[in-house]
Amino acid sequence: MREFEAHVRRFLDRVPAEILALEVDDVTRSARWHRALHEAGLAAIAYPRRFGGAGLTPAHQELFDRLASQRRLPVSRHGIGIGMVYPTLVEHGGDELRRKYLVPLLRGEDLWCQLYSEPGAGSDLASLQTRAVRDGDVFRVTGQKVWTSGAAEADLGIAIVRTNVDVPKHRGITMMVIDMRQPGVTVRPLRQMTGVSEFNEVFLDEVVVPVSDVVGDVDRGWRLAVALLHNERRSLGTGRGGRQPASFEWLVEAARDRGLTGDRLIRQELAWVHSANLILSWLKARSEASAEAGRGPGPEGSVGKLWRTRLGRRAAALGGRIVGSAAIAGPAGDGGVDRWAYVMCDAPGMSLGGGTDEIQRNTIGEKVLGLPREPSVDREVPFRDLLTGKHTPTGTP
Ligand SMILES: Cc1cc2nc3c(=O)[nH]c(=O)nc-3n(C[C@H](O)[C@H](O)[C@H](O)COP(=O)(O)OP(=O)(O)OC[C@H]3O[C@@H](n4cnc5c(N)ncnc54)[C@H](O)[C@@H]3O)c2cc1C
Structure with a gap:
């Protein structure tokens, strides 16, 4: 551990300042930061080497975090990929997806966004309407996502979409990786009260996703x-x-x-x-x-x-x-x-x-404290019979 600490200190003494001094945009700076971390063996510290990690322990990660928190570091724009997509693909991705996505993600080569929320599906996420239809070896995806942080700069999106309308809403959902740079993806920035456009509307119009980019099983994406x-x-x-x-x-x-x-x-x-x-x-x-x-x-x-x-x-x-x-x-x-x-x-x-805060409280009440579940009248109704299921999604802005 002492050797590791010395390595981290040496790294933090030099690299952040060098990267902060670069005259580049903040996405490029963030990418350089993550590449430097990966090259120094300081990315995904507690994850196995076969997943691009450093193969050390959570205690090493904790030590790194503590030392890093005392320094001025480049701002990461790759948090969705690293904090959310990476651990999910490690756990549920299968070998092909892991090989394809994990290392570029850690090295800051791919910037990811999270394509979850829709105009009619935020807290009640399982009501999502974006539809994916199988066409041979690909799915064609049509619908609208909203509040998508970083979509304007993203290379890839982790999406949840509806692949089956004949089953209740939680059951016909599939998780897949969407290439954000392809035709049919339209991103419209939303200006926030900070003056910054951090999140976006995303319109998906017959967007193509190879079947091999499905994470886990088709129709079983809710758990993921x-x-x-x-x-x-x-x-x-x-x-x-x-x-x-x-x-x-x-x-x-x-x-x-x-x-x-x-x-x-x-x-x-x-x-x-x-x-x-x-x-x-x-x-x-x-x-x-x-x-x-x-x-x-x-x-x-x-x-x-x-x-x-x-x-x-x-x-x-x-x-x-x-x-x-x-x-x-x-x-x-x-x-x-x-x-x-x-x-x-x-x-x-x-x-x-x-x-939202209310949803966190519901989760704590039900899943941590074991309080009774919120009443839900639509849990067992096929999606196509719900009011929200009767709308045909459109992917045009
Ligand atoms: C800064 C920011 C970044 C975001 N980035 C992303 C992103 O990258 N990708 C993405 O997919 N989404 C993103 N979101 C969207 C975010 O996940 C949703 O805003 C959130 O889930 C709430 O959904 P909603 O806005 O549709 O509100 P609604 O679900 O319509 O909620 C409205 C109000 O009703 C309350 N409410 C709803 N249901 C219940 C209930 N069952 N019990 C008690 N109260 C309830 C809510 O707490 C809230 O106060 C982002 C949002 C923000 C603010």
């Missing part, structure tokens, strides 16, 4: 869809993926700059953020321990995701309180002010992306 969501929540909860809460250090710096470190109410909130960060690190340690014991990510990932969201929203509100009206009315281009305007507008999205 849920497995990927657990990986997503673990990734969001442990802080390896998704939006980062405003850091404690930023908040203290902002309070110092404005002479507010003696203000009792500000101090009280700062103490809350500090404590919440500690709790988050313990939740993360628990998740690592469960990985070390060979247990996959389960519904308890929702606890971490929910807590991180609460921390992110309260830290953003505190930032706004410290900076005051300058956070929204201050001069554009002033880094200190712009940062807080962005953080405040961005934080509410944490309650939605990866499943």
